Amino acid sequence: MTAFEFEVAGKGELTTREEVTSQVAHSWLAAHPEIAVTKMDLAKTTQQLITELFKTGGRRQRAALCPHAAAVLDASGISPTEFAPVRSFAKAADMPITYGAMVAAVASVLAPLAAAVQLARIPVSNAAARLVEPGDEIDRRQLRGFVVGHIRPYAQSVHARVGTGQSVERYLRLILADVDTLAAEVVESARTKYARPNRLDDSAAARMTRFALAHLPGLIDYAAACFGQDADDIVGAALVKLAVQFRNNPALSPGIAYGRTVVNSAAKDLHTKRRNRYDHEVCDSDTLERAADIVDDTTGIDEVDTMLHIVLSAAAQLGEGQPGSDALAARDVLLHYFLVDACEVDPRKARLAEHSLQLAATDKQGGIGAALGELATSLGYQTTAIHRITALAIDALRIQTRKGGG
Secondary structure, three states: OOOOOOOOOOEOOEEOHHHHHHHHHHHHHHHOOOOOOOHHHHHHHHHHHHHHHHOOOOOHHHOOOOHHHHHHHHHHOOOHHHHHHHHHOOOOOOEEHHHHHHHHHHHHHHHHHHHHHHHHHHHHHHHHHHHOOHHHOOOHHHHHOOHHHHHHHHHHHHHHHHOOOOOHHHHHHHHHOOHHHHHHHHHHHHHHHHOOOOOOOHHHHHHHHHHHHHHHHHHHHHHHHHHHHHHHHHHHHHHHHHHHHHHHOOOOOOOHHHHHHHHHHHHHHHHHHHHHHHOOOOOOHHHHOOOOOOOOOOOOHHHHHHHHHHHHHHHHHHOOOOOOOHHHHHHHHHHHHHEOOOOOOOOOOOOEOHHHHHHHHOOOOOOOHHHHHHHHHHOOOOHHHHHHHHHHHHHHHHHHHHHHHO
């Protein structure tokens, strides 16, 4: 049911929903070059729509499909019975290629709506920014962290009302018909979140202290037994999570079992962070909106997001080179030049260096060749390879800029 040629690819006889939606996004955008949305953004939003609409993963798939979900399956040429086993797979879980083909059909039907959601981000962000009052102490970056979360469910209601097969332009027009309502909801969500205290009051601090005195040794032993050398980092992260819970819930009085659950959650977060770092995952704007403290007063947030997006995408492109190749050297130089921490490529944590912010505000590429060359030399790369490394880095930036970053 797609308007373009598409064949599911995977690892042998297996694939994942993440892989399939990424492949669909690539093919769909190739067939619709006039749509100014990046592949990463389109894939992420399509993935979220599938998860929410079909309640995939864990035990959630046991819930009956809503009429909207059934209509999407019908437009995809799939019966609810056929799709039932697909719903049991989490987004990163291996599934048979035959199931991947069904996910691809559904993703193709939802792609126009996902594109409209992404295109609505900036208009809704702008409208929300106009509603912020001086006393709110909320900046545009903080607002944008809530935008897609409000647009997406509204877009689903639009989709359920008008049906599949509509153009991106019509979906976008219908979403923005209520832009003021969406903007007001975004501002209210931001006010609610940032109105919370950012420190523990005396009561919460006392409860946290009692918990630590009673249970911290046990949690350390538990983490050491389960997670080995990562135990200290995991327990530290778990204590931060617990402090937030004590701050937000005055009635919270947890025991050791609750503490172990939080430790397990912190361990999962650490594993996810490492997987994202080493799997060459590139960033998407929905994730970037939650990244903190990358704003320079002279640079608009959209430009900063775009620059970070370009850099991480270029690094991922270069990361596909063979070990020891000039491409990997170019990736190393690129990350060292643009990021505060070259090892931190998780888009939720990565921060642009100050000189990169200045570059984003002026010329994204001009004048950096010499600086990249000097950096490559300082990192110990051979003099004879410096020109090749620098050229590869700049070419990768240019390619990603043309793909939608600039």
